[in-house]
Amino acid sequence: MRMSRLFLRTLRDDPADAEVDSHRLLVRAGCIRRVAAGMYSWLPVGHRVLRKAEQIVREEMDAAGAQELLLPIAQPLELWQRSGRDTTYGPLMFRLEDRKQTGFCLAPTAEEVITATVAAELTSYRDLPVNLYQIQWKYRDELRPRFGLLRGREFLMKDAYSFDADLEGLRVTYKAMYDAYHRVFERCGLTFRTVEAQAGEIGGDVNHEFMAVAAVGEDDFVWCSSCDYAANVEAARRDHAWHHTEVPVVDEASSLGDAERAEVPPVEKVHTPDLPGIDSVAEALGAEPSELLKCIAFEADGDLGLALVPGDREVNEYALAAALPGRAVRLLDDDGFAGRPGIPKGYIGPGFAGATIVVADPSVRRPGGWITGADEIDHHVRNAVLGRDFEVQVWADLVVIVTGDACPRCGSALSVDRGIEVGHVFQIGTKYSEVLDARYTDDAGESHLMVMGCYGIGVTRLVAAVVEEHHDDAGIAWPAALSPYDVHLIVLPGRGDAAVDVTSAADSIYDEMRAAGLEVLYDDREASPGVKFADADLLGMPVQVVLGAKGLQRGVVERKVRASGERDEIALTGGHLSPGPDGLRATLLSGAA
RNA sequence: CGGGGAGUGGCGCAGUGGUAGCGCUCCAGCUUUGGGAGCUGGAGGUCGGGGGUUCGAGUCCCCCCUCCCCGACCA
Numbered sequence: 001m002r003m004s005r006l007f008l009r010t011l012r013d014d015p016a017d018a019e020v021d022s023h024r025l026l027v028r029a030g031c032i033r034r035v036a037a038g039m040y041s042w043l044p045v046g047h048r049v050l051r052k053a054e055q056i057v058r059e060e061m062d063a064a065g066a067q068e069l070l071l072p073i074a075q076p077l078e079l080w081q082r083s084g085r086d087t088t089y090g091p092l093m094f095r096l097e098d099r100k101q102t103g104f105c106l107a108p109t110a111e112e113v114i115t116a117t118v119a120a121e122l123t124s125y126r127d128l129p130v131n132l133y134q135i136q137w138k139y140r141d142e143l144r145p146r147f148g149l150l151r152g153r154e155f156l157m158k159d160a161y162s163f164d165a166d167l168e169g170l171r172v173t174y175k176a177m178y179d180a181y182h183r184v185f186e187r188c189g190l191t192f193r194t195v196e197a198q199a200g201e202i203g204g205d206v207n208h209e210f211m212a213v214a215a216v217g218e219d220d221f222v223w224c225s226s227c228d229y230a231a232n233v234e235a236a237r238r239d240h241a242w243h244h245t246e247v248p249v250v251d252e253a254s255s256l257g258d259a260e261r262a263e264v265p266p267v268e269k270v271h272t273p274d275l276p277g278i279d280s281v282a283e284a285l286g287a288e289p290s291e292l293l294k295c296i297a298f299e300a301d302g303d304l305g306l307a308l309v310p311g312d313r314e315v316n317e318y319a320l321a322a323a324l325p326g327r328a329v330r331l332l333d334d335d336g337f338a339g340r341p342g343i344p345k346g347y348i349g350p351g352f353a354g355a356t357i358v359v360a361d362p363s364v365r366r367p368g369g370w371i372t373g374a375d376e377i378d379h380h381v382r383n384a385v386l387g388r389d390f391e392v393q394v395w396a397d398l399v400v401i402v403t404g405d406a407c408p409r410c411g412s413a414l415s416v417d418r419g420i421e422v423g424h425v426f427q428i429g430t431k432y433s434e435v436l437d438a439r440y441t442d443d444a445g446e447s448h449l450m451v452m453g454c455y456g457i458g459v460t461r462l463v464a465a466v467v468e469e470h471h472d473d474a475g476i477a478w479p480a481a482l483s484p485y486d487v488h489l490i491v492l493p494g495r496g497d498a499a500v501d502v503t504s505a506a507d508s509i510y511d512e513m514r515a516a517g518l519e520v521l522y523d524d525r526e527a528s529p530g531v532k533f534a535d536a537d538l539l540g541m542p543v544q545v546v547l548g549a550k551g552l553q554r555g556v557v558e559r560k561v562r563a564s565g566e567r568d569e570i571a572l573t574g575g576h577l578s579p580g581p582d583g584l585r586a587t588l589l590s591g592a593a
Numbered sequence: 594c595g596g597g598g599a600g601u602g603g604c605g606c607a608g609u610g611g612u613a614g615c616g617c618u619c620c621a622g623c624u625u626u627g628g629g630a631g632c633u634g635g636a637g638g639u640c641g642g643g644g645g646u647u648c649g650a651g652u653c654c655c656c657c658c659u660c661c662c663c664g665a666c667c668a
Contacts, residue, residue: 012617012629013605017661037660092667108667143594143666152601209668218667279653333665334595424668456668494626530628537628547628 001485003523007044010535012393022467023148029538033047038145045539046463048484050156053459053466054135056481057158057186064262066131066160071113073137077103079112083435094139106139111432111454114161118450119438127164128440128450131172133160135459147216149464150420160455165440167275167429170451174206175425177455181423183212184457188466189479189593193419195221196231198318206427210457211419212465219419222401226412229270233416234318237397238405259359264369264385273378278311281380285371288312293370293384295348297332300324300357304340307331308350308360308392311371313399323359323396347373349381358391361398420465421458428452470563477563480592485521487513487588488541490532492548499549505575506547509536509557512577513545516584537562544593545570561591 009094010032017034018024026032030047042050058068077095078085086093086105094106107113114132138157145153162173162186178194185192190212197209209232211221213558220233224286231237273462276282282289292311297304298320305324307315329338337345342354349372350358364370369383384390403416432438433449439446463482468593472476480486490508493499503524510522521541523532536544551557570587571578579587 009603009618010606016599016605019662034660140667140668144662144664146662153665160666235654421668426668454668458668492627496626499626528626528628528630530626534627535629546627552629 001521003521004525005189006521009537017396018148020150020468021471022149022150022216022464025467025471025538026148026464029476029540032149036153038142038151040149040152040154044411045484049463049478049482050459052482052484053188053463054158056154057135057184057457057459060157060180060184060187061133061160063183063399064131064176066133066162066177068134069132069180070134070136071107071110071117073107073139074104075110075113079116079436080105083112085112090141092140094141095242102226105138108138108140109157109456110134110136110159111161111428111452112436114437115432115438115452118161118163119433119436121426122163122450123440125442129162129164129169130184131160131162131173131177133158133165133455147218149460149540150216151218152460152512152542155461156459156547158188158455158459159456162453162455163433163438163450163452164453165442165448167451169452170427170429174425174453177425177453178208181455181457185210185422185462187481188462189470189481190422190462190465191469192422193221193223193230193373193417195223195419196235208425209421210423210425212419212422212462212469213417214468215418216464216468217418217420219421220416221419222405222414222416224410224414226413226518227407227410229407229414231408236401236414237319237408238399238401238414241310264532265383265444267369267384267389268382269374269376270380270382271378272380272480278466281371282311285380285382287371289370293350293364293372295350295352295373297337297343297345297348298329299332299336299353300327300329304343304350304360304440305329305357306350306355307449308358308364309399310361313361313363313402315398316400319396319398320359324357324400343372344375344377347375347377347379350384350392351375357393359394359398360392362395363399364392365395386527395517420460420461420468421492422465423455424554425455426453428454429538471507471540474534475538478540478542480542480589483540483542485496485519485541486543487518487520488539488544489513489520489522490536490544490546491522492529494549496549498552502547502549502552505552505572508575509545509547509577511586512581513588516581518588543588545588559588562589563593566591 011028014024015027018027030043031043034042035041046304067310077086089108093108096104135158138155140153142151142153145151164170164173192210192212195209195211197207221230222233222236223230272281272284275284276568278292278294282292285529289311294309294311296307296315298307307320317331337343352375369385369550371380371382374381401414405414407414429451430449432452438450439447440450466482467476471477489510491503493502510520513520542562544562545560555572557570558567560567577584
């Protein structure tokens with residue numbers, strides 16, 4: 001492509017609304033332009049990247065045995081009402097009506113449509129398993145779209161859905177997809193980790209997220225460098241065994257000896273006005289936050305409960321829900337407190353009379369007294385002792401993991417890192433088969449529900465994640481697999497007598513490269529060398545080839561590998577690139593990953 | 594939805610009641626040509642929208658819209 005004809009404008013200044021590098025650079029490099037919050041146009045250069053990412057995904061899906069199809073973006077709401085997700089997704093869905101006032105949504109995902117489709121086509125165990133995917137635009141009216149492509153309201157997603165006869169079959173399919181995902185992200189040049197995760201609205205039990213390691217990521221995940229355990233912090237648990245503390249383990253609250261309890265003075269009420277938060281209370285009382293007992297109010301099916309953790313820890317809401325299986329659990333927010341005016345918010349103690357269930361983290365089981373709420377505004381108590389002054393009904397890992405916590409598998413110290421979720425795979429089971437009646441008949445003539453898995457990759461987000469990892473101060477440095485072009489050819493004709501010769505030599509090199517099967521961006525513009533070099537670095541093709549008057553005179557072109565900055569020269573023989581058509585590709589792209 | 598900030602030419606910004614400006618970009622000409630070049634001339638803006646105050650509003654007041662950041666939330 002000749003740059004003089006390319007629909008491209010690069011920007012010298014950073015766009016004011018771009019916070020993260022991927023957003024900033026993709027806009028500056030003329031790849032994308034914002035149209036509305038969370039919605040972007042893909043201009044020709046960016047579109048080539050998107051198509052390459054799509055193609056890598058497509059190849060790996062096909063290789064894993066999945067079949068590509070295309071489902072509609074606009075889907076009848078009726079289908080979503082059947083699964084109940086009309087409600088659970090709620091305002092996250094873009095909604096519209098046709099002229100007859102029939103409700104539609106712009107699909108945020110496609111389990112309903114695909115399940116209905118498969119249910120209508122397949123009836124026999126002989127048809128299974130089947131694995132179907134599409135690469136299609138998805139719509140989610142996020143509360144806060146941000147970071148350019150990283151959280152858009154419109155985004156390209158590869159979504160695959162598998163249907164197996166039973167759980168064993170699902171596990172085989174799941175493993176194949178899991179492996180395919182690894183290949184996709186490796187080919188894209190990403191540093192990523194596969195983590196255990198929460199299922200969210202999709203449903204199901206076993207699932208894994210693929211996290212591109214990045215400081216701007218929106219997800220925290222824990223990782224153990226010793227045994228490779230990795231999990232989203234939402235799903236992560238720590239080892240109970242307290243390998244890394246001096247606190248002795250006590251099996252049951254009731255096992256605290258009477259003598260031990262007697263060592264703690266009785267409960268003493270203290271006046272603590274105008275002290276917002278654990279830290280200020282701790283400071284006022286001359287204690288560490290970890291000596292305070294944090295009592296977080298929650299509702300479980302309408303009942304009030306308390307979650308107890310040490311004052312220096314946070315409650316993991318997912319873990320809390322897991323501790324109370326079958327019950328709808330949510331932490332009390334401001335509205336929740338407003339609806340229960342009797343609760344002394346900020347001063348709740350573990351024995352609060354209104355609470356019908358108390359769940360506590362094992363770390364609450366340590367001996368000695370706690371500083372905690374007095375169930376009375378502006379007051380706390382000292383010396384609240386487990387088994388004497390308050391009781392716990394359910395013990396469960398409740399705390400959000402922090403760096404240094406013990407790995408649940410090997411006990412080594414975990415670290416918490418940030419990542420961009422670029423993929424997520426789920427073993428769903430029969431959630432959608434049930435509501436949409438996706439059944440098959442087995443070899444004995446009996447009817448069974450199909451067992452589903454689903455597998456997503458955010459393709460547009462993937463492109464952004466790649467830029468987050470592959471850039472420097474000057475611009476993007478595309479991995480070869482995703483680069484819009486293989487080679488960026490720059491001609492510097494100058495104004496000397498040789499200008500015409502330089503240009504015609506570059507034209508001929510351009511033709512040679514293309515004839516060798518390379519995708520070449522040819523900067524044939526009448527621009528100064530500085531402009532051309534700066535744009536080449538910004539646009540980020542893996543290899544730059546420069547032909548100027550001096551080089552032509554010496555019979556060489558210069559080559560620069562964008563990512564490493566390494567430079568070398570390729571000889572011209574008789575005006576042709578010396579490696580010849582067969583060796584040209586390997587020579588030009590050497591050193592560019 | 595809560596908190597904070599911003600909408601002025603394609604991009605980045607200044608303008609704090611009195612003739613809408615600057616840099617970059619873009620166009621023309623001349624000079625320049627190996628890391629975002631210089632000079633000259635030019636194009637381009639209903640100052641987000643509506644209402645109000647005023648002799649006079651980009652500027653002050655009210656309402657609305659859009660966008661960005663933090664939070665809540667979220668495959």
